[in-house]
Amino acid sequence: MIHFSTTSESFLVICVHSEEISLAYVKKGTIYEKVQFKYSQVFQSNKSDYPPINKIWPAIKAYFDKVDDVLAFNLGVHRSHLREMLELHGISLPDKKYVCVYYWAQSVLGNTSLNTFHNLINSPIITDTRGDLKFNKDFVNQAVMVAKLALYLQTKDIRPGARLVRTFNAMIGV
Secondary structure, eight states, rough: OEEEEEOOEEEEEEEEEEEEEEEEEEEEEEEEEEEEEEEEEESSGSSSSBHHHHHHHHHHHHHHOOOOOEEETHHHHHHHHHHHHHTTHHHHHHHHEEEEEHHHHHHHHHHOOOOHHHHHHOOOOOETTTTTTEEOOOOHHHHHHHHHHHHHHHOOSEEETOOSSHHHHHHTTO
C-alpha cells in the first residue's frame, strides 16, 4: 500500500534511475546524509564500469535498515524500478512504509508544480532555454529536494493525525 504522508523525523528519500540510486537520509528532522550509488544493469560486471546492483545492495540496504519510512516523489516509478532490479538478483524489496511525496504535496498544497516547490523550499531546479523550471539532472539534488519538500509538508500537513515536526524557518538551514 502507498501512503501519502509521514510524521517520522527520520526517513529515507530514494531516487532510482537506470544506473544510479541516490539517497537522502533524514535523521531527527535534518538532512543528515546524501549519497549516490552507481550500478550496472547487466549481470557481468566486466561489461560495465559499475558493479551489478547485488554487489552494492548491502551498502544501500544499510540505509533502509535505519528507517521505517521510505519516500520518493513519484513512488510508483522509483519503487517499481528498484523492486524489479532487485528481483532479477533474487533480492526482496525491504518491507517499509513507502510514501508518495507527489500525492502528499497534492493533498497539502493543492498542486505539484515545480514553480510552487521552488518558491516554497528553494529547490535545486534549473531553468531551461525557454525559462521554464525543470529538475536538475543531479539525482542526489533531486533526493535532497524531495527531502526538503517532505520536511516542509510536515509543517503544513494539518490533516487529522498529522504532527508538526519542525517549523519552516528551522528547515531553511538544511
